[in-house]
Amino acid sequence: xxxxxxxxxxxxxxxxxxxxxxxxxxxxxxxxxxxxxxxxxxxxxxxxxxxxxxxxxxxxxxxxxxxxxxxxxxxxxxxxxxxxxxxxxxxxxxxxxxxxxxxxxxxxxxxxxxxxxxxxxxxxxxxxxxxxxxxxxxxxxxxxxxxxxxxxxxxxxxxxxxxxxxxxxxxxxxxxxxxxxxxxxxxxxxxxxxxxxxxxxxxxxxxxxxxxxxxxxxxxxxxxxxxxxxxxxxxxxxxxxxxxxxxxxxxxxxxxxxxxxxxxxxxxxxxxxxxxxxxxxxxxxxxxxxxxxxxxxxxxxxxxxxxxxxxxxxxxxxxxxxx
Amino acid sequence: xxxxxxxxxxxxxxxxxxxxxxxxxxxxxxxxxxxxxxxxxxxxxxxxxxxxxxxxxxxxxxxxxxxxxxxxxxxxxxxxxxxxxxxxxxxxxxxxxxxxxxxxxxxxxxxxxxxxxxxxxxxxxxxxxxxxxxxxxxxxxxxxxxxxxxxxxxxxxxxxxxxxxxxxxxxxxxxxxxxxxxxxxxxxxxxxxxxxxxxxxxxxxxxxxxxxxxxxxxxxxxxxxxxxxxxxxxxxxxxxxxxxxxxxxxxxxxxxxxxxxxxxxxxxxxxxxxxxxxxxxxxxxxxxxxxxxxxxxxxxxxxxxxxxxxxxxxxxxxxxxxxxxxxxxxxxxxxxxxxxxxxxxxxxxxxxxxxxxxxxxxxxxxxxxxxxxxxxxxxxxxxxxxxxxxxxxxxxxxxxxxxxxxxxxxxxxxxxxxxxxxxxxxxxxxxxxxxxxxxxxxxxxxxxxxxxxxxxxxxxxxxxxxxxxxxxxxxxxxxxxxxxxxxxxxxxxxxxxxxxxxxxxxxxxxxxxxxxxxxxxxxxxxxxxxxxxxxxxxxxxxxxxxxxxxxxxxxxxxxxxxxxxxxxx
Numbered sequence: 104x105x106x107x108x109x110x111x112x113x114x115x116x117x118x119x120x121x122x123x124x125x126x127x128x129x130x131x132x133x134x135x136x137x138x139x140x141x142x143x144x145x146x147x148x149x150x151x152x153x154x155x156x157x158x159x160x161x162x163x164x165x166x167x168x169x170x171x172x173x174x175x176x177x178x179x180x181x182x183x184x185x186x187x188x189x190x191x192x193x194x195x196x197x198x199x200x201x202x203x204x205x206x207x208x209x210x211x212x213x214x215x216x217x218x219x220x221x222x223x224x225x226x227x228x229x230x231x232x233x234x235x236x237x238x239x240x241x242x243x244x245x246x247x248x249x250x251x252x253x254x255x256x257x258x259x260x261x262x263x264x265x266x267x268x269x270x271x272x273x274x275x276x277x278x279x280x281x282x283x284x285x286x287x288x289x290x291x292x293x294x295x296x297x298x299x300x301x302x303x304x305x306x307x308x309x310x311x312x313x314x315x316x317x318x319x320x321x322x323x324x325x326x327x328x329x330x331x332x333x334x335x336x337x338x339x340x341x342x343x344x345x346x347x348x349x350x351x352x353x354x355x356x357x358x359x360x361x362x363x364x365x366x367x368x369x370x371x372x373x374x375x376x377x378x379x380x381x382x383x384x385x386x387x388x389x390x391x392x393x394x395x396x397x398x399x400x401x402x403x404x405x406x407x408x409x410x411x412x413x414x415x416x417x418x419x420x421x422x423x424x425x426x
Numbered sequence: 427x428x429x430x431x432x433x434x435x436x437x438x439x440x441x442x443x444x445x446x447x448x449x450x451x452x453x454x455x456x457x458x459x460x461x462x463x464x465x466x467x468x469x470x471x472x473x474x475x476x477x478x479x480x481x482x483x484x485x486x487x488x489x490x491x492x493x494x495x496x497x498x499x500x501x502x503x504x505x506x507x508x509x510x511x512x513x514x515x516x517x518x519x520x521x522x523x524x525x526x527x528x529x530x531x532x533x534x535x536x537x538x539x540x541x542x543x544x545x546x547x548x549x550x551x552x553x554x555x556x557x558x559x560x561x562x563x564x565x566x567x568x569x570x571x572x573x574x575x576x577x578x579x580x581x582x583x584x585x586x587x588x589x590x591x592x593x594x595x596x597x598x599x600x601x602x603x604x605x606x607x608x609x610x611x612x613x614x615x616x617x618x619x620x621x622x623x624x625x626x627x628x629x630x631x632x633x634x635x636x637x638x639x640x641x642x643x644x645x646x647x648x649x650x651x652x653x654x655x656x657x658x659x660x661x662x663x664x665x666x667x668x669x670x671x672x673x674x675x676x677x678x679x680x681x682x683x684x685x686x687x688x689x690x691x692x693x694x695x696x697x698x699x700x701x702x703x704x705x706x707x708x709x710x711x712x713x714x715x716x717x718x719x720x721x722x723x724x725x726x727x728x729x730x731x732x733x734x735x736x737x738x739x740x741x742x743x744x745x746x747x748x749x750x751x752x753x754x755x756x757x758x759x760x761x762x763x764x765x766x767x768x769x770x771x772x773x774x775x776x777x778x779x780x781x782x783x784x785x786x787x788x789x790x791x792x793x794x795x796x797x798x799x800x801x802x803x804x805x806x807x808x809x810x811x812x813x814x815x816x817x818x819x820x821x822x823x824x825x826x827x828x829x830x831x832x833x834x835x836x837x838x839x840x841x842x843x844x845x846x847x848x849x850x851x852x853x854x855x856x857x858x859x860x861x862x863x864x865x866x867x868x869x870x871x872x873x874x875x876x877x878x879x880x881x882x883x884x885x886x887x888x889x890x891x892x893x894x895x896x897x898x899x900x901x902x903x904x905x906x907x908x909x910x911x912x913x914x915x916x917x918x919x920x921x922x923x924x925x926x927x928x929x930x931x932x933x934x935x936x937x938x939x940x941x942x943x944x945x946x947x948x949x950x951x952x953x954x955x956x957x958x959x960x961x962x963x964x965x966x967x968x969x970x971x972x973x974x975x976x977x978x979x980x981x982x983x984x985x986x987x988x989x990x991x992x993x994x995x
Contacts, residue, residue, distance in 0.1 A: 156644065159638065356579050359581065363546075363575075363578075374644055376641075376643075377644045380644070381646070404645055419553075421643075423573045425639045425640040425643055
């Protein structure tokens with residue numbers, strides 16, 4: 104009896120407490136999270152689509168989202184400045200796409216040390232403090248590029264690769280996958296890389312240099328959106344459409360037009376909208392206490408779009424944004 | 427008994443609270459179930475109302491497009507210049523129309539009117555017209571969403587409405603590419619419940635417009651189109667989702683409302699639920715308090731009673747019971763117990779008294795007995811004295827014997843004055859001194875003030891007898907027996923001392939605990955018993971004995987003046 108005399112009021116108190124605690128906890132965290140998206144650029148179709156996805160997640164999760172990006176895809180210093188600014192402005196998480204695998208690392212570490220959650224999308228950074236990684240499996244995308252290049256009757260292939268800054272992780276991974284897959288095919292006689300700034304103009308110059316040095320190049324690859332556009336434009340301008348196979352990255356409308364006109368053979372379509380959306384969504388989830396394995400990439404689907412299948416409904420969905 | 431079974435108030439408390447909890451829970455469960463059903467029905471109704479509004483709006487929009495089509499039929503009959511002017515103006519006021527194209531019977535593009543855009547001369551695949559459907563659907567059709575592929579560098583998503591047309595040119599079909607922008611603005615704003623939304627589905631299961639279309643195209647979201655397509659118009663609860671469907675007037679599109687049971691339930695039920703839970707907890711708390719007080723009130727008197735009974739069990743003599751409070755039943759019980767206690771104590775007193783009386787009677791009967799050997803021996807001695815002519819001695823002996831018997835009988839009184847008891851002892855000693863040929867001497871040392879108090883008769887004689895038989899008899903030297911009477915505070919102490927052979931502890935124990943085996947006269951145990959019966963356990967005989975030195979027997983009793991109170995005890 105002595106125990107039950109003590110126990111019962113305790114139970115009662117516990118029950119009351121439970122009832123009291125349970126009552127107000129509805130309507131997932133009212134507090135709006137402040138998230139910054141630091142992109143590699145702000146004017147490519149790729150990034151515009153990613154911003155579209157980010158904004159969709161922003162609306163869905165009621166996130167206070169700020170989107171910034173440097174003018175050129177080489178300006179990692181500007182990115183570092185944005186990261187520092189985000190910390191200063193009281194952001195709780197940064198969704199980040201690194202221009203430089205190495206040069207952005209310190210800034211990201213500093214931000215993580217300041218308590219911010221870091222979500223990497225598209226392009227990785229050399230930091231152990233990243234909360235989640237989202238984007239294309241770039242080695243695999245490189246292999247898909249090779250598959251697109253090799254999807255031809257041509258008996259021998261000499262591949263010119265127009266890649267962007269050496270410091271960018273995803274460009275290097277794509278080239279790695281591409282070269283691995285090319286080496287497995289006997290028809291490939293050579294593969295030459297030229298590294299240029301990530302702009303269509305630079306890419307055109309790059310193509311000219313490549314063709315001058317290696318006149319036997321009969322397939323060209325542009326490993327991101329502006330490079331793909333540049334490569335395609337150069338091939339068209341040089342009157343090599345149909346003679347040189349062009350495989351590009353991403354879904355710039357110019358590339359689509361040039362694919363219709365026969366200059367571009369295939370495009371590797373990433374899913375930037377998903378990257379933007381998942382980036383912000385994951386940042387929100389991290390802030391809500393979920394955790395992810397940063398060493399396991401959350402892979403956004405990548406598809407090969409060829410001139411032949413470009414207007415199937417799946418390709419339409421991959422190529423053209425709904426607006 | 428103590429460890430087994432439950433205490434009454436615990437039992438009461440548990441059963442009352444248990445009942446209340448069960449009743450509360452089932453009532454709440456019932457209420458929640460009913461309320462939930464009502465809420466879902468409510469949600470369905472409001473969903474249907476919303477969907478009806480959306481349907482109306484989309485229908486109106488489609489009517490509007492029909493009206494546009496009709497205008498187009500007329501305008502297409504006009505000449506080339508007039509057409510161009512018209513379409514230029516038309517496309518400007520209708521930004522939702524991306525392009526108007528006309529096709530020949532085989533599906534070849536004849537004309538395409540678009541604002542500030544020229545169609546590609548060789549579009550390759552034209553997604554705006556599905557030539558394969560034309561034959562099967564002579565009345566025209568509405569396409570699933572697709573990208574307009576008529577232009578370079580411009581690939582908007584659109585829905586195409588295809589209708590047959592009669593013009594003065596080789597055109598048989600007109601196709602309208604419409605963006606969903608007009609509908610989207612409206613549909614995007616529709617909310618059902620907290621997270622609900624609606625979208626447009628065509629009868630082939632294609633999503634015409636969805637507020638999250640790009641998320642669906644990017645494989646980030648999905649709708650269970652296969653399931654939804656099989657549902658009839660109206661509301662359907664599928665798992666935790668409520669689907670509300672309505673087919674539009676054109677019979678090709680359906681408006682689908684999606685809302686979540688969870689939202690409906692939680693938004694309204696949560697508030698109510700928390701109030702209910704608090705109320706339930708309060709009720710429980712009140713029940714707990716009331717039942718605790720009640721059970722305590724009920725059980726405490728019973729516990730008291732139980733305790734009293736236990737006490738009574740342990741010490742029935744000195745127990746006194748005052749009935750406590752409690753309910754009437756408990757009071758009755760207590761009262762009965764009180765009566766019982768009194769009765770039991772009375773009975774116990776009676777029994778004890780009867781026992782004492784019985785014992786006294788027995789003892790008295792023993793007292794009345796005279797050791798026949800003693801009598802014979804004495805009479806022998808007297809006879810012998812007479813024969814020897816020792817008349818004076820014989821007279822002395824006869825007198826002593828007579829005094830002995832007179833005092834022994836003493837008219838049935840148990841208590842006699844100490845004076846008489848001493849005479850009795852002296853008579854006995856006289857007789858025995860003769861019989862033992864003056865083997866011993868005796869003396870009395872008596873405190874005069876004690877003589878008038880009373881004592882049990884035949885107290886000294888058995889002890890003197892013991893002193894003679896076990897102490898003096900067989901002693902070579904002269905024996906001595908000293909009898910003393912002394913007042914000691916409230917008590918009087920008799921001492922009988924001899925210088926005989928003494929007794930061992932075993933012998934002392936034996937004479938203190940056994941009746942005499944010869945059934946002749948009164949033993950020391952008898953004396954001791956009588957003392958204790960009359961005066962209590964504090965009184966009685968103690969024996970100090972040192973072998974070969976002698977024995978001292980002390981008899982302690984209170985100072986008694988009157989026999990009466992002891993006699994009746």
